[in-house]
Amino acid sequence: AKKAKKPKDSSNELAVCRVLLADLEAHQDAWPFLSPVRHKSVPGYRKVIKKPMDFSTIKEKLTNNLYLNLENFIVDVNLVFNNCQRFNEDDSEIGRAGHRMRRFFDKRWTELLHLK
Numbered sequence: 001a002k003k004a005k006k007p008k009d010s011s012n013e014l015a016v017c018r019v020l021l022a023d024l025e026a027h028q029d030a031w032p033f034l035s036p037v038r039h040k041s042v043p044g045y046r047k048v049i050k051k052p053m054d055f056s057t058i059k060e061k062l063t064n065n066l067y068l069n070l071e072n073f074i075v076d077v078n079l080v081f082n083n084c085q086r087f088n089e090d091d092s093e094i095g096r097a098g099h100r101m102r103r104f105f106d107k108r109w110t111e112l113l114h115l116k
């Protein structure tokens with residue numbers, strides 16, 4: 001017999017995004033990602049990184065209702081970490097912070113989703 005599909009409750013997804021963003025911003029390793037990379041003082045950044053993203057920009061987009069669901073939000077958070085991995089050596093202060101932040105985020109959103 002066909003298993004009845006549970007209806008997806010997407011009503012609180014944006015609330016989950018706000019909680020996740022607050023947790024990211026409060027993390028001790030968030031400092032490289034809190035505001036846009038100042039490409040004028042970081043040689044090569046603008047050329048290498050085609051889609052810059054940071055936590056303050058994500059907050060702005062969340063406030064302006066530019067995320068339709070949790071998935072769109074997760075795409076931008078992952079962009080922060082992928083940009084970081086692309087531009088920074090793994091064995092560097094900022095590179096290590098990026099890996100730690102990505103691990104924290106992956107753990108946190110899966111925790112929150114299992115609460116549903």
Ligand SMILES: Cn1cc(C(=O)NCCN)ccc1=O
Binds near residue numbers: 031037
């Ligand atoms: C994420 N990221 C941050 C910086 C940076 O210098 N941030 C300002 C810290 N105060 C440089 C390269 C990079 O990929």
